[in-house]
Amino acid sequence: MRGFVAVAGAGTVTGAADRLGLAPASVSEQVRRLEDSLGVALFERTPQGMRLTEPGATLLARAQALLDHAEEVRRVVTGRRRRVRIGALEMLAAVKLPAVIRRLSERCPDLDVDVRALTRQDLLAEVTRGGLDAALLVDSGPAIGGLGFVPPPGLDFADVDEVRLFLVAAPGGDRDPLLVSAPGCSIRLAADQVFGAEVPRRELTSLATAREWTRQGLGRALLPDFVTEADLASGALVPLDLDAPVLAVRLVWQRGRESALRDVLYAMSV
Amino acid sequence: MRGFVAVAGAGTVTGAADRLGLAPASVSEQVRRLEDSLGVALFERTPQGMRLTEPGATLLARAQALLDHAEEVRRVVTGRRRRVRIGALEMLAAVKLPAVIRRLSERCPDLDVDVRALTRQDLLAEVTRGGLDAALLVDSGPAIGGLGFVPPPGLDFADVDEVRLFLVAAPGGDRDPLLVSAPGCSIRLAADQVFGAEVPRRELTSLATAREWTRQGLGRALLPDFVTEADLASGALVPLDLDAPVLAVRLVWQRGRESALRDVLYAMSV
DNA sequence: GGGGGCGTTCGGGAAAACCGTATGCTGCTT
DNA sequence: AAGCAGCATACGGTTTTCCCGAACGCCCCC
Numbered sequence: 001m002r003g004f005v006a007v008a009g010a011g012t013v014t015g016a017a018d019r020l021g022l023a024p025a026s027v028s029e030q031v032r033r034l035e036d037s038l039g040v041a042l043f044e045r046t047p048q049g050m051r052l053t054e055p056g057a058t059l060l061a062r063a064q065a066l067l068d069h070a071e072e073v074r075r076v077v078t079g080r081r082r083r084v085r086i087g088a089l090e091m092l093a094a095v096k097l098p099a100v101i102r103r104l105s106e107r108c109p110d111l112d113v114d115v116r117a118l119t120r121q122d123l124l125a126e127v128t129r130g131g132l133d134a135a136l137l138v139d140s141g142p143a144i145g146g147l148g149f150v151p152p153p154g155l156d157f158a159d160v161d162e163v164r165l166f167l168v169a170a171p172g173g174d175r176d177p178l179l180v181s182a183p184g185c186s187i188r189l190a191a192d193q194v195f196g197a198e199v200p201r202r203e204l205t206s207l208a209t210a211r212e213w214t215r216q217g218l219g220r221a222l223l224p225d226f227v228t229e230a231d232l233a234s235g236a237l238v239p240l241d242l243d244a245p246v247l248a249v250r251l252v253w254q255r256g257r258e259s260a261l262r263d264v265l266y267a268m269s270v
Numbered sequence: 271m272r273g274f275v276a277v278a279g280a281g282t283v284t285g286a287a288d289r290l291g292l293a294p295a296s297v298s299e300q301v302r303r304l305e306d307s308l309g310v311a312l313f314e315r316t317p318q319g320m321r322l323t324e325p326g327a328t329l330l331a332r333a334q335a336l337l338d339h340a341e342e343v344r345r346v347v348t349g350r351r352r353r354v355r356i357g358a359l360e361m362l363a364a365v366k367l368p369a370v371i372r373r374l375s376e377r378c379p380d381l382d383v384d385v386r387a388l389t390r391q392d393l394l395a396e397v398t399r400g401g402l403d404a405a406l407l408v409d410s411g412p413a414i415g416g417l418g419f420v421p422p423p424g425l426d427f428a429d430v431d432e433v434r435l436f437l438v439a440a441p442g443g444d445r446d447p448l449l450v451s452a453p454g455c456s457i458r459l460a461a462d463q464v465f466g467a468e469v470p471r472r473e474l475t476s477l478a479t480a481r482e483w484t485r486q487g488l489g490r491a492l493l494p495d496f497v498t499e500a501d502l503a504s505g506a507l508v509p510l511d512l513d514a515p516v517l518a519v520r521l522v523w524q525r526g527r528e529s530a531l532r533d534v535l536y537a538m539s540v
Numbered sequence: 541g542g543g544g545g546c547g548t549t550c551g552g553g554a555a556a557a558c559c560g561t562a563t564g565c566t567g568c569t570t
Numbered sequence: 571a572a573g574c575a576g577c578a579t580a581c582g583g584t585t586t587t588c589c590c591g592a593a594c595g596c597c598c599c600c
Binding site for chain 3: 282283284294295298299302315316317318319320
């Protein structure tokens with residue numbers, strides 16, 4: 001069963017065997033045995049790897065929940081505490097997570113929450129691999145990856161908040177260049193989408209640096225609301241006219257694992 | 271896992287081994303292995319058998335649901351139809367079940383329903399053994415077995431309807447003896463509770479016979495509403511004064527298996 | 541005090557899980 | 571065109587699991 005899930009996740013028997021710490025031959029046999037037991041072909045064998053058949057996809061969606069169910073029963077009987085591992089972008093971990101964690105600890109005192117700050121693509125990779133139960137990131141559009149780094153399928157999401165972007169500059173400061181953070185940063189991806197490649201820009205190491213440079217009048221920057229709020233109110237920064245997109249704060253998890261994340265989803269959506 | 275459930279159900283390793291078609295040694299090893307794996311004692315070993323510990327009871331309540339979940343996944347992936355096995359007392363199968371079956375087939379066209387008519391004690395035994403998913407019987411009181419044949423614990427129930435009892439006789443016919451059906455019949459058990467052992471009685475083979483004899487003036491009988499309705503309306507039988515108890519039409523199932531019976535419970539409670 | 545119920549331990553045999561290797565396949569590279 | 575890399579899988583071996591029958595210790599009751 002776990003072998004099947006690993007193969008479906010990795011797309012290849014070899015990759016699944018690596019994750020499970022088994023030999024490829026063993027994993028292959030596990031899958032064959034499961035298919036024999038069910039009397040249904042779960043994968044289509046291609047030279048590039050294993051692709052799920054339609055019944056295979058049906059099983060995958062339910063297998064996650066079944067494994068979670070079994071693990072939950074083990075946990076309750078042994079009396080161990082629950083533990084969820086949440087990842088988030090650094091800036092979201094700092095700004096958005098504390099309220100969620102507080103709600104979770106109030107509602108579920110028996111729940112331990114691990115938080116890790118990772119980059120956008122590491123978050124999606126870890127959720128896919130199962131190293132994280134859920135990840136909080138910034139995205140746009142009707143599907144995961146509107147801002148880039150589209151992950152392999154099998155992930156589901158819910159938008160729990162939104163982030164408004166403001167194009168800002170210091171009053172009397174320079175308008176150019178466009179100050180952007182490092183590639184891979186979600187806000188940087190949004191800036192790339194809004195301005196294209198033709199605008200003069202200077203790449204900095206982080207969003208905090210971009211904000212600081214902007215305040216010192218070294219250019220303009222596209223910054224999220226929670227970073228610019230204070231400066232806009234005090235007049236340290238002024239908004240420039242721009243129809244900037246509204247981004248979503250998006251919680252991402254493996255499809256079918258909702259039951260294990262019920263409390264997290266609830267705490268997020270309040 | 272199934273070994274554990276069987277032992278919990280049978281109360282003894284030997285009995286569980288019989289049900290599973292295994293040697294007692296094998297079942298004993300299964301339980302020991304599960305306990306090792308969980309790091310928790312699931313049973314208290316007594317000279318009379320195995321009694322669940324508190325974590326064991328916790329597991330049992332969830333194990334049923336987990337096994338049902340696994341079976342449900344198998345069923346969905348293989349595309350087989352759902353199947354529930356319902357047992358009922360003969361008289362209830364005839365009178366109360368048709369409406370339920372019709373509602374079930376309308377709401378769940380993918381559901382096959384098997385119906386078996388059994389005696390009161392066979393119903394409870396089969397549900398406990400797992401040979402039936404649920405049973406419909408007549409009972410009274412706040413727990414299963416108010417009418418007798420208290421089963422081993424682990425069953426849960428819901429009252430879905432009620433049955434009123436009338437003490438009836440033919441107009442101008444004899445009042446004595448009390449005509450009762452065979453021992454084991456639920457209505458007979460109710461009659462025993464109401465009248466005690468001191469009343470002159472004649473034992474007949476079935477409820478239908480008791481009704482017929484009563485109509486022919488050979489005595490009085492305690493009969494359920496759905497049997498006497500027509501005769502009372504037509505005057506073929508008249509009610510005698512008696513504060514007869516109201517019995518419950520009771521659906522009984524193994525505790526923890528509610529998820530597998532969701533649709534049945536719903537069709538019953540409408 | 542012995543018989544019958546119980547669960548467990550023991551040794552052995554069958555089955556399953558897993559491994560390392562070898563093989564056939566495809567797509568890409570040289 | 572030949573070779574190589576990546577893939578899934580068939581094969582033979584070893585380790586672990588599963589199951590059995592028999593034997594043992596325990597308790598209760600006759």
